[in-house]
Amino acid sequence: MNRKKTTFIIVALIVLLGGSAGLSYLFILLKPESPKKPPVELKRYVKTEVVEYSTIVSPLAAKGRVVSSHEVALIAEAAGKIEEGSVVLKKGTSFKKGQLLAVIYKDEVELALKARKSEFLNTIANLLPDINVDYPDYISEFTQFFREIDINKDLPDLPSYENDQFKVFLASRNLLSAYYGILQDEKKLKRHSLYAPFNGAFTNVSYQAGSYANTGSQVARMIRTDQLEIEVPVKNINSKWIKIGDKVQVFSENEVSVMEGTVVRKAKFIDINTQSRSVFVLVSDFNEDELVVGGYKKVVFSGQEIEQAMEIPRNAIFNFNEAFIVKDGMLKKTQLEVLKLNENSLIFRGIPEGYNVVVEPLINAKENTPVSILGSDEEQPENKQKDKDLNHQSKTK
Known part of the structure; x- marks a missing residue:
């Protein structure tokens, strides 16, 4: 009896729980859906500048190492x-x-040379009587030559002669070989003194x-140490704006005093490790305590005029020569021609004038992203001719 009662209670509980679950599900289905809120569009603003070309004189500053002109x-x-x-x-x-x-040590060589000069004097002394008899035209010159010989000094120049017979006479008496042998020994002796x-x-x-x-x-x-140079590594793209003969400024360590230098050489090769080209600056007038071999100095090159160019922040460029412009309220990629790289900026041309080029780095930015120009309610209008110029430029590149 108790067993039947327990079974009945369990079945009743199952039916009640199942019915409650079914009714809850039915009520959920009958509940009307709440309207979804439309996604909020976040407006992205970018900083731009209108492309406008002019003539730019851009100095180049770089650090170089002081080296000697002769080592x-x-x-x-x-x-x-x-x-x-x-x-x-x-x-x-x-x-x-x-x-x-x-x-x-040269004592032995020096004594041997003096001995040879003494023998040479003896040879000339024996030849003078024969020269006086057979070749009187040369006696005065050779007598003077004999008197000028000093064993402690270099030999004087041998008197000149044009007579072939006299030449044979001197050669047969070994005077010529002795003379030039002594000259050779004098050269050897000088090698002992540095x-x-x-x-x-x-x-x-x-x-x-x-x-x-x-x-x-x-x-x-x-x-x-009285003629020093500064070897300045410069990126090859910038080296073309430096000319031999250009005047430069060399700053001291605290940048208080300034020295003047001149570009004297440009390397004809690029360093394989740094991919830079060495430019050598000669500094003639300097303070010995400020310019010392091995030290580093800041060098400022005056720079050349760059026509039809514009300067923008370097971090606005990506992939070395690509930038964003704003066209029809959207970001568009475009290529440009990099003319010169500075520490924080670069000089370029290649984008048609009048366009708005982005001058700040953009994070997670993609082409065709809707944007607005910072400081303006809407993008400045562009005419159809500019669009044609840009499209033609992109196809060409």
Whole structure:
């Protein structure tokens, strides 16, 4: 009895719950749908400028590294022990043009040269009587030549002669071979003394005084310090606006003082790593404490006149040479010709005058996006001729 009662209660609950669910679903279906609100269109404003071309003079500022106009290696042209000259052979030592930098032991070579000159004097002394008898026209010249010879100095010039018989006479007595042999030894002796070719300083010293150097050894490296250049890397697109001979301004580290320089060279190649072209600026008059090799300086090139051009912010351009214009209230892509790149701007031409070019970076902007010009209720009207010009330009590109 209790079992039948329990079953009846369960069935009744199921029927009641099912009926309630069915009625709820029916009421939902009968409820009228509420009208949907139309999506709110957000108006996008962009900043533009009307394309108008003019002549622009755009200076170019860039940083460059100070380098020496001459950087050479001091090479030993003879073998021997290195002795000090008139300057200390150490890194950082400064010297003047013509100063003796170092000496490679030369006593033996010097004594051997003096011995050869003494033999040469003896040869001439034995020839003078024969010259006086057989070739009297040359006796005065060769006597004077004999008197001018000093074993501590370079040989004087050999007297000139045109007589072929006299030439044979001198050659047969070995006077000519002895003379030119001594000249050769004098050249060898000079190789033992190393003189400064310019005003400069040592940047590296490999052999100090007391060391032994072989022929061809690099004793030191040195730079010229009274004639400095600034190597300025410039993007190749901008290098065409820099001409050899242009005057430039070189600023000190605090940009208080200004030095004047001149463009003297432009590299005929592009650096493979930086894709830039080196421009060399010579600075003649400078303060030694402000312009030092290895330092970086700001260089401002005056720039050339660029005709029929316009300047806009660099970040308004994408894909290197594309920009947005506003046409019929929508964004349109267009290509332009980039003439010069500055740090924050660029100079271009190629868009017909009168169009509104976007001069700010746009995020998530696509072509045909509806926009309005900032500061204007509606886009400025454009005539059909401008549209034809732009369409023709796009097809050409």
